[in-house]
Amino acid sequence: MDSSDIERKRVVVIGGGLVGALNACFLARRNFQVDVYEAREDIRLATSARGRSINLALSYRGRQALKAIGLEDQIVSQGIPMRGRMIHNLSGKKSVLPYGTNSQYILSISRKNLNKDLLTAVETYPNAKVHFGQRLVKCNPEEGRITVVGSNKIPKDVTCDLIIGCDGAHSAVRTHLMKKPRFDYSQRYIPHGYMELTIPPRNGAYAMEPNYLHIWPRHTFMMIALANMEKSFTCTLFMPFEEFEKLRTSSDVLNFFKEYFPDSIPLIGEQALGEDFFLLPAQPLISIKCSSFHLKSRCVLMGDAAHAIVPFFGQGMNAGFEDCLVFDELMDKFNNDFSLCLPEFSRFRIPDSHAISDLSLYNYIEMRSHVNSWQFLLQTSIERFLHALMPSTFIPLYTMVTFSRIRYHEAVLRWHWQNKVINRGLCVFGSLMAMGGVYLLVSYISPRPLGYLRRLPWTGNRFFWNMGRISLQTLRSH
Amino acid sequence: MDSSDIERKRVVVIGGGLVGALNACFLARRNFQVDVYEAREDIRLATSARGRSINLALSYRGRQALKAIGLEDQIVSQGIPMRGRMIHNLSGKKSVLPYGTNSQYILSISRKNLNKDLLTAVETYPNAKVHFGQRLVKCNPEEGRITVVGSNKIPKDVTCDLIIGCDGAHSAVRTHLMKKPRFDYSQRYIPHGYMELTIPPRNGAYAMEPNYLHIWPRHTFMMIALANMEKSFTCTLFMPFEEFEKLRTSSDVLNFFKEYFPDSIPLIGEQALGEDFFLLPAQPLISIKCSSFHLKSRCVLMGDAAHAIVPFFGQGMNAGFEDCLVFDELMDKFNNDFSLCLPEFSRFRIPDSHAISDLSLYNYIEMRSHVNSWQFLLQTSIERFLHALMPSTFIPLYTMVTFSRIRYHEAVLRWHWQNKVINRGLCVFGSLMAMGGVYLLVSYISPRPLGYLRRLPWTGNRFFWNMGRISLQTLRSH
Incomplete structure (x- = not known):
């Protein structure tokens, strides 16, 4: 496609x-x-934010996409680095689980500010225009025709060469694709809902350490907190709906927090807690998969419209941003030819979106339950040890997902392989340790160990001593 | 609810x-x-049938529902009994696999005639009315309000106490439930499509044995044929879409049939085959699951609207009819109280609908591939033998699904358990046979077998002789 062709092509983003x-x-x-x-008005002009939103965690994939359009530094400067998880135990004891190496961190970002900055960035291009308050009412994705309605209620028809549906989990564009034959779709609500609470600044400063993602893991439910630029924290409580329904009065809520999150009560404030809990009911969490993402060479879905995921890996926005980057890379590869780009985008991106969807569901269990177990800590330590030893061969799952652009579905395959290696290694290691124990015991009981053991008195001792030392180091290394 | 209350209650069936x-x-x-x-006109008045439809197989569950409204005998008299599968091999050799005992059969039924009879049955009730050509355009399931539009294009509002969505796989009622929070939904198209062909009568009689479901299993695809009352057969070819797409001309089709279904060519007719194949493109097959089936005490889904399944177990209509029967049983149990019936219907029926959905997908593999394998024939024989021995303990899967009202999800559980028992039994049996073989071999080679074997010369021979006889009987018993 030559440049004059491109300038004549019209793309509509919903x-x-x-x-x-x-x-x-x-x-x-x-x-x-x-x-x-x-459909909504310009959020840069709106005085109050409508609705709530789970905090955003910007990581490598999202940053790479922002970098490609020259916005990375601006956005990163408005984020708060989070270097690891800070686990709050029932007793109030806190412990840190780093996300990666010392130089690796994710960023707590304000959704509203990011959206404002991106809209302003769009408007710097003379060939781009954002039409606010214009709701999609009809869509003919095969012919590239849409109808939008504004505040004047007069429908306006628009024709274009490509429709990109970026209209979120409840995408109107997707509902039109769903009517086409052979469009697979699933939406699943998890049995847990979420509720947001606030930890205000204390004497003008952060009331907790800002550079961590705070987690109160309680097995079947959990609370997390992310820092905001204005020195407050947004807490999100994730819990089964039936548990939410049990808390009917302020005193129910207070008793519940006293039992499970006692250290958070002075931070949130007893009165605020009792009131804020009932401002909005617990919100549902949806997981959406579909296939394919495109229709012919005219229509394609990206972001939550293509793959709404639960928020537990902090990858919702990052995966959506990577969609844009992948599409941009394909446009380079196929010289802006929609008829080649769109099918390839579906083929390439669907396995990755399904993988991050499954990983996000898995990570809820890890966050609310595993992080408290010694097996998880052992596993994490071994992974970090092996990663330090073989940085490109052995990469912890979290690092692959958050600090690399390894395709999500490949990250899952490598993770399974790595777990197998670790488990086998632990078996061998355990057997050797047991054998060593037996050898040392026999040596201790009898001053003259059995004949065949006598052949390796010094090397044997030395070997088992070293194995023990390495394993202790591994355990301590995080 | 007393009788005058009931008479005031209005139920709308979409x-x-x-x-x-x-x-x-x-x-x-x-x-x-x-x-x-x-939405369509009265099919009793229509001159031509619109669209095609896979033949129906009426079995126990559907018959029980028809029996409850006094229609069983009338419908059964218009069906053609099918006593088993007739397998057509590549060589043209045919073999029979009975569905159950001699008295058990399923019925090949005309969808159109059955629908006509049911509509006529509705109209025998003075308190029931069918409004044809009335399309649902709006639905407020929470408040029991719908809007329908007829040929005059004037929207008509209707209020009622209960809306029952029986509007098929692409249910309009369900799309309204989907917008409500926490409604899980999935639609999946299998990679295979279907195409219908006809075997006309030969000299005014059936061209094949009518009392069987004919199958041409070819591993990755298959053709089936069911008899019609007018002495013809409807054939349905199930095959991956990409295989359909390879057949572009009449001669492609003829060559394909010569290679895979040679015995069907004279039955369908060479010319008709080449023409009919291109009348309509291959049609997709969809599998739909959702949860829950109801909204409050106002709206409930049944039949394909709640659980569209692939046709390979012949249970689509039967499961839909059983929905009505189950709902009727619950209405008895809860004295016509919708607020108790609807949640219980969802709770009770969803696991069963998910189970028959999965079983139907599984049965495609069994029909197109397993029926040709000796392992399947052995398994079937053992199942029939054990069923004859313990009729209420050990019931083949097909019998549970087709000839009983055992809940679908219980049938799956029992099937898994039975398979485990058979596999363990086969292991033991195989070991005994091997030991017997070794014993006989040793007896044959050496006139004086090893000392410890000499102790059971006669009983041992007798035991292994009996084991062999039983296993042969089992193999021959079908």
């Missing part, structure tokens, strides 16, 4: 949220005529 | 297909005011 706005930047950079239709 | 019409009969019998809204 949704001016994070993924929609970022995508508009990518496409505007390629000189397409880009129109973004957003 | 869809006048098989399940909708049957359901209307059940509800009219309970004296509710029943209105059925069907």
Whole structure:
């Protein structure tokens, strides 16, 4: 496609949220005529934020996408680095589990500010325009025709060469694809809901260490807290709906927090806790998979519209941003040819989106339960040890997902392989330790050990001594 | 609920297909005011059948539902009994696999005639009415309000106490439930499509044995044929879409049939085959699961609207009819109280619908591939033998699903248990046979067998002789 062809091509992006706005930047950079239709009003003009949102954690994949459009530094400067998980035990004791090496961290980001910055970035391109308050009411994805309705209630028809659905988990574009034959789709609500609470600043400063993701893991439920730029923390309580329903009065809530999150009560404030808990009911969490992501060479889904995931790996926004980056890379590869790009995007991206969806569900169990177990700590220590030894061969799952662009589905395959290696290694190690124990015991009881053992008195001792030392080091290494 | 309360209650059934019409009969019998809204015109007046449909196989569950409204004998008299599968091998050799005992059979039924009879049955109730050509355009399931539009294009609002969505796999009622929070849903298209062909009567008679379900199993694809009352057969070819796409001309089709279904060519007719194959493209097959089936005490889904399944167990209609029967049984149990019936219907019926959905997918593999293997024939023989021995303890899967009302999910559990028992039994049996073989060999080679074997010369021979006889009988018993 030569440059004049590209300038004549019109791309419509449905949704001016994070993924929609970022995508508009990518496409505007390629000189397409880009129109973004957003149902809500311009959030830069809105006085109050509508609805709530789980805090965002920006990591490598999202940063790489922002870097590609030259926004990484600006966005990162407004984030708060989180270097690990800070586990709050029932007793109030806190312990740190680093996310990676000393130089690796994720960033706590304000969704609203990020969205504002991205919208402003779109508007720097003369060939891109964001139309606010314009709701999609009809969509003919096969022919590239849409109808939007604004505040004047008069439907407006728009034709274009490509429709990109970035309109979130409850995507209107996707509902039109669903009617087409052979479109696979699943939506699943997990039995747990979430509720947001706030830890206000204390004397103008953070009330807890800001550079960690705070977790109160309680096996069947958990609370987390992420720092905001204005020195407060946003806490999110994840819990089965039936447990939420048991808490009917302020005193129920207070008793529940006294039992499970006692150290958080002075931080949130007793009165605020009793009131804020009943401001909004617990919100549901949905997991959406679909296939394929495109229809012919006219329509494609990205972000939550293609793969809404639960928030427990902090990858929702990052996966959506990586969608835009992957699509941009394919546009390079296929010289802006939609008829080649779109099928390849589906083929390439669907296994990855399914993988991060499953990993996100898995990570809820890890966060709320495993982080408290010695097996998990042992496993983590061994992984960190092996990663230090063989940095490119052996990479902990969290590192692959959060600090690399290894394809999500490959990360899952490597993770399974690594677990197998560790488990086999532990078996061998355990057997050797047991044999060593027996040898030492026999040596201790009898001054003259059995004949065949006598042949390796010194080397044997030395070997088992070293094995023990290595294993202790491994345990201590985190 | 006393009888005058019931007579004041209004139930709206969306869809006048098989399940909708049957359901209307059940509800009219309970004296509710029943209105059925069907988007199409009255099929009893239509001159041509629109669309195609896979043949129906009526079995026990469906018959029990028809029996409850007094229609069983009438419907059964219009069906053609099928006593087993008739397998067509590549060489043209045919073999029979009975479905159950001599008295057990399923019935090949015309969808159109059954639907006509059911609609006529609805109209025998003075308190029930079917409104044809009335399409659902709006639905407020929480408040029991719907809007339908007829040929005059004027929307009509209807309020009622209960909305029952029996509007098939692409249910409009379900799309309204999907918008409600915590409604789980999945739709999956299998990679295979289907195409219908016809074997016309030969000299006014059936061209093949009518009392069997004919199968041409070819591992990755298959063709089946069911007899019609007018002496023809409807063949259905199930095959991956990519294989369908390879057949572009009449001669491609003919060559394909010569290679895989040679004995069917003279039956279908060479010319008809080449033409009919291109009348319609291969049709997709969808599998739909959702949860829950109801919303509050106002709306409930039944039949394909709740659980569209692939047709390979012949249970689509039977499961839908059993929905109506189960609901009717719950209405008895809870004295027509919707607020108790609806949640219980979801709780009770969802595991069963998920089970028959999975079984139907499994049975495709059994039909197109397993039926040709000696392991399957051995397994089937053992199952039949054990069933004859212990009729209530050991029941083959097909019998549980097709000839009983054992709950589908219980049938799956029992099937897994039975398979485990058979496999363990085969291990023991195999070991005994091997030991017997060794014993006989040793006896044959040496006139004086080893000392410890000499102790059981006669009983040993006798035992292994009997084991062999029993196993041969088992193999021959079907």
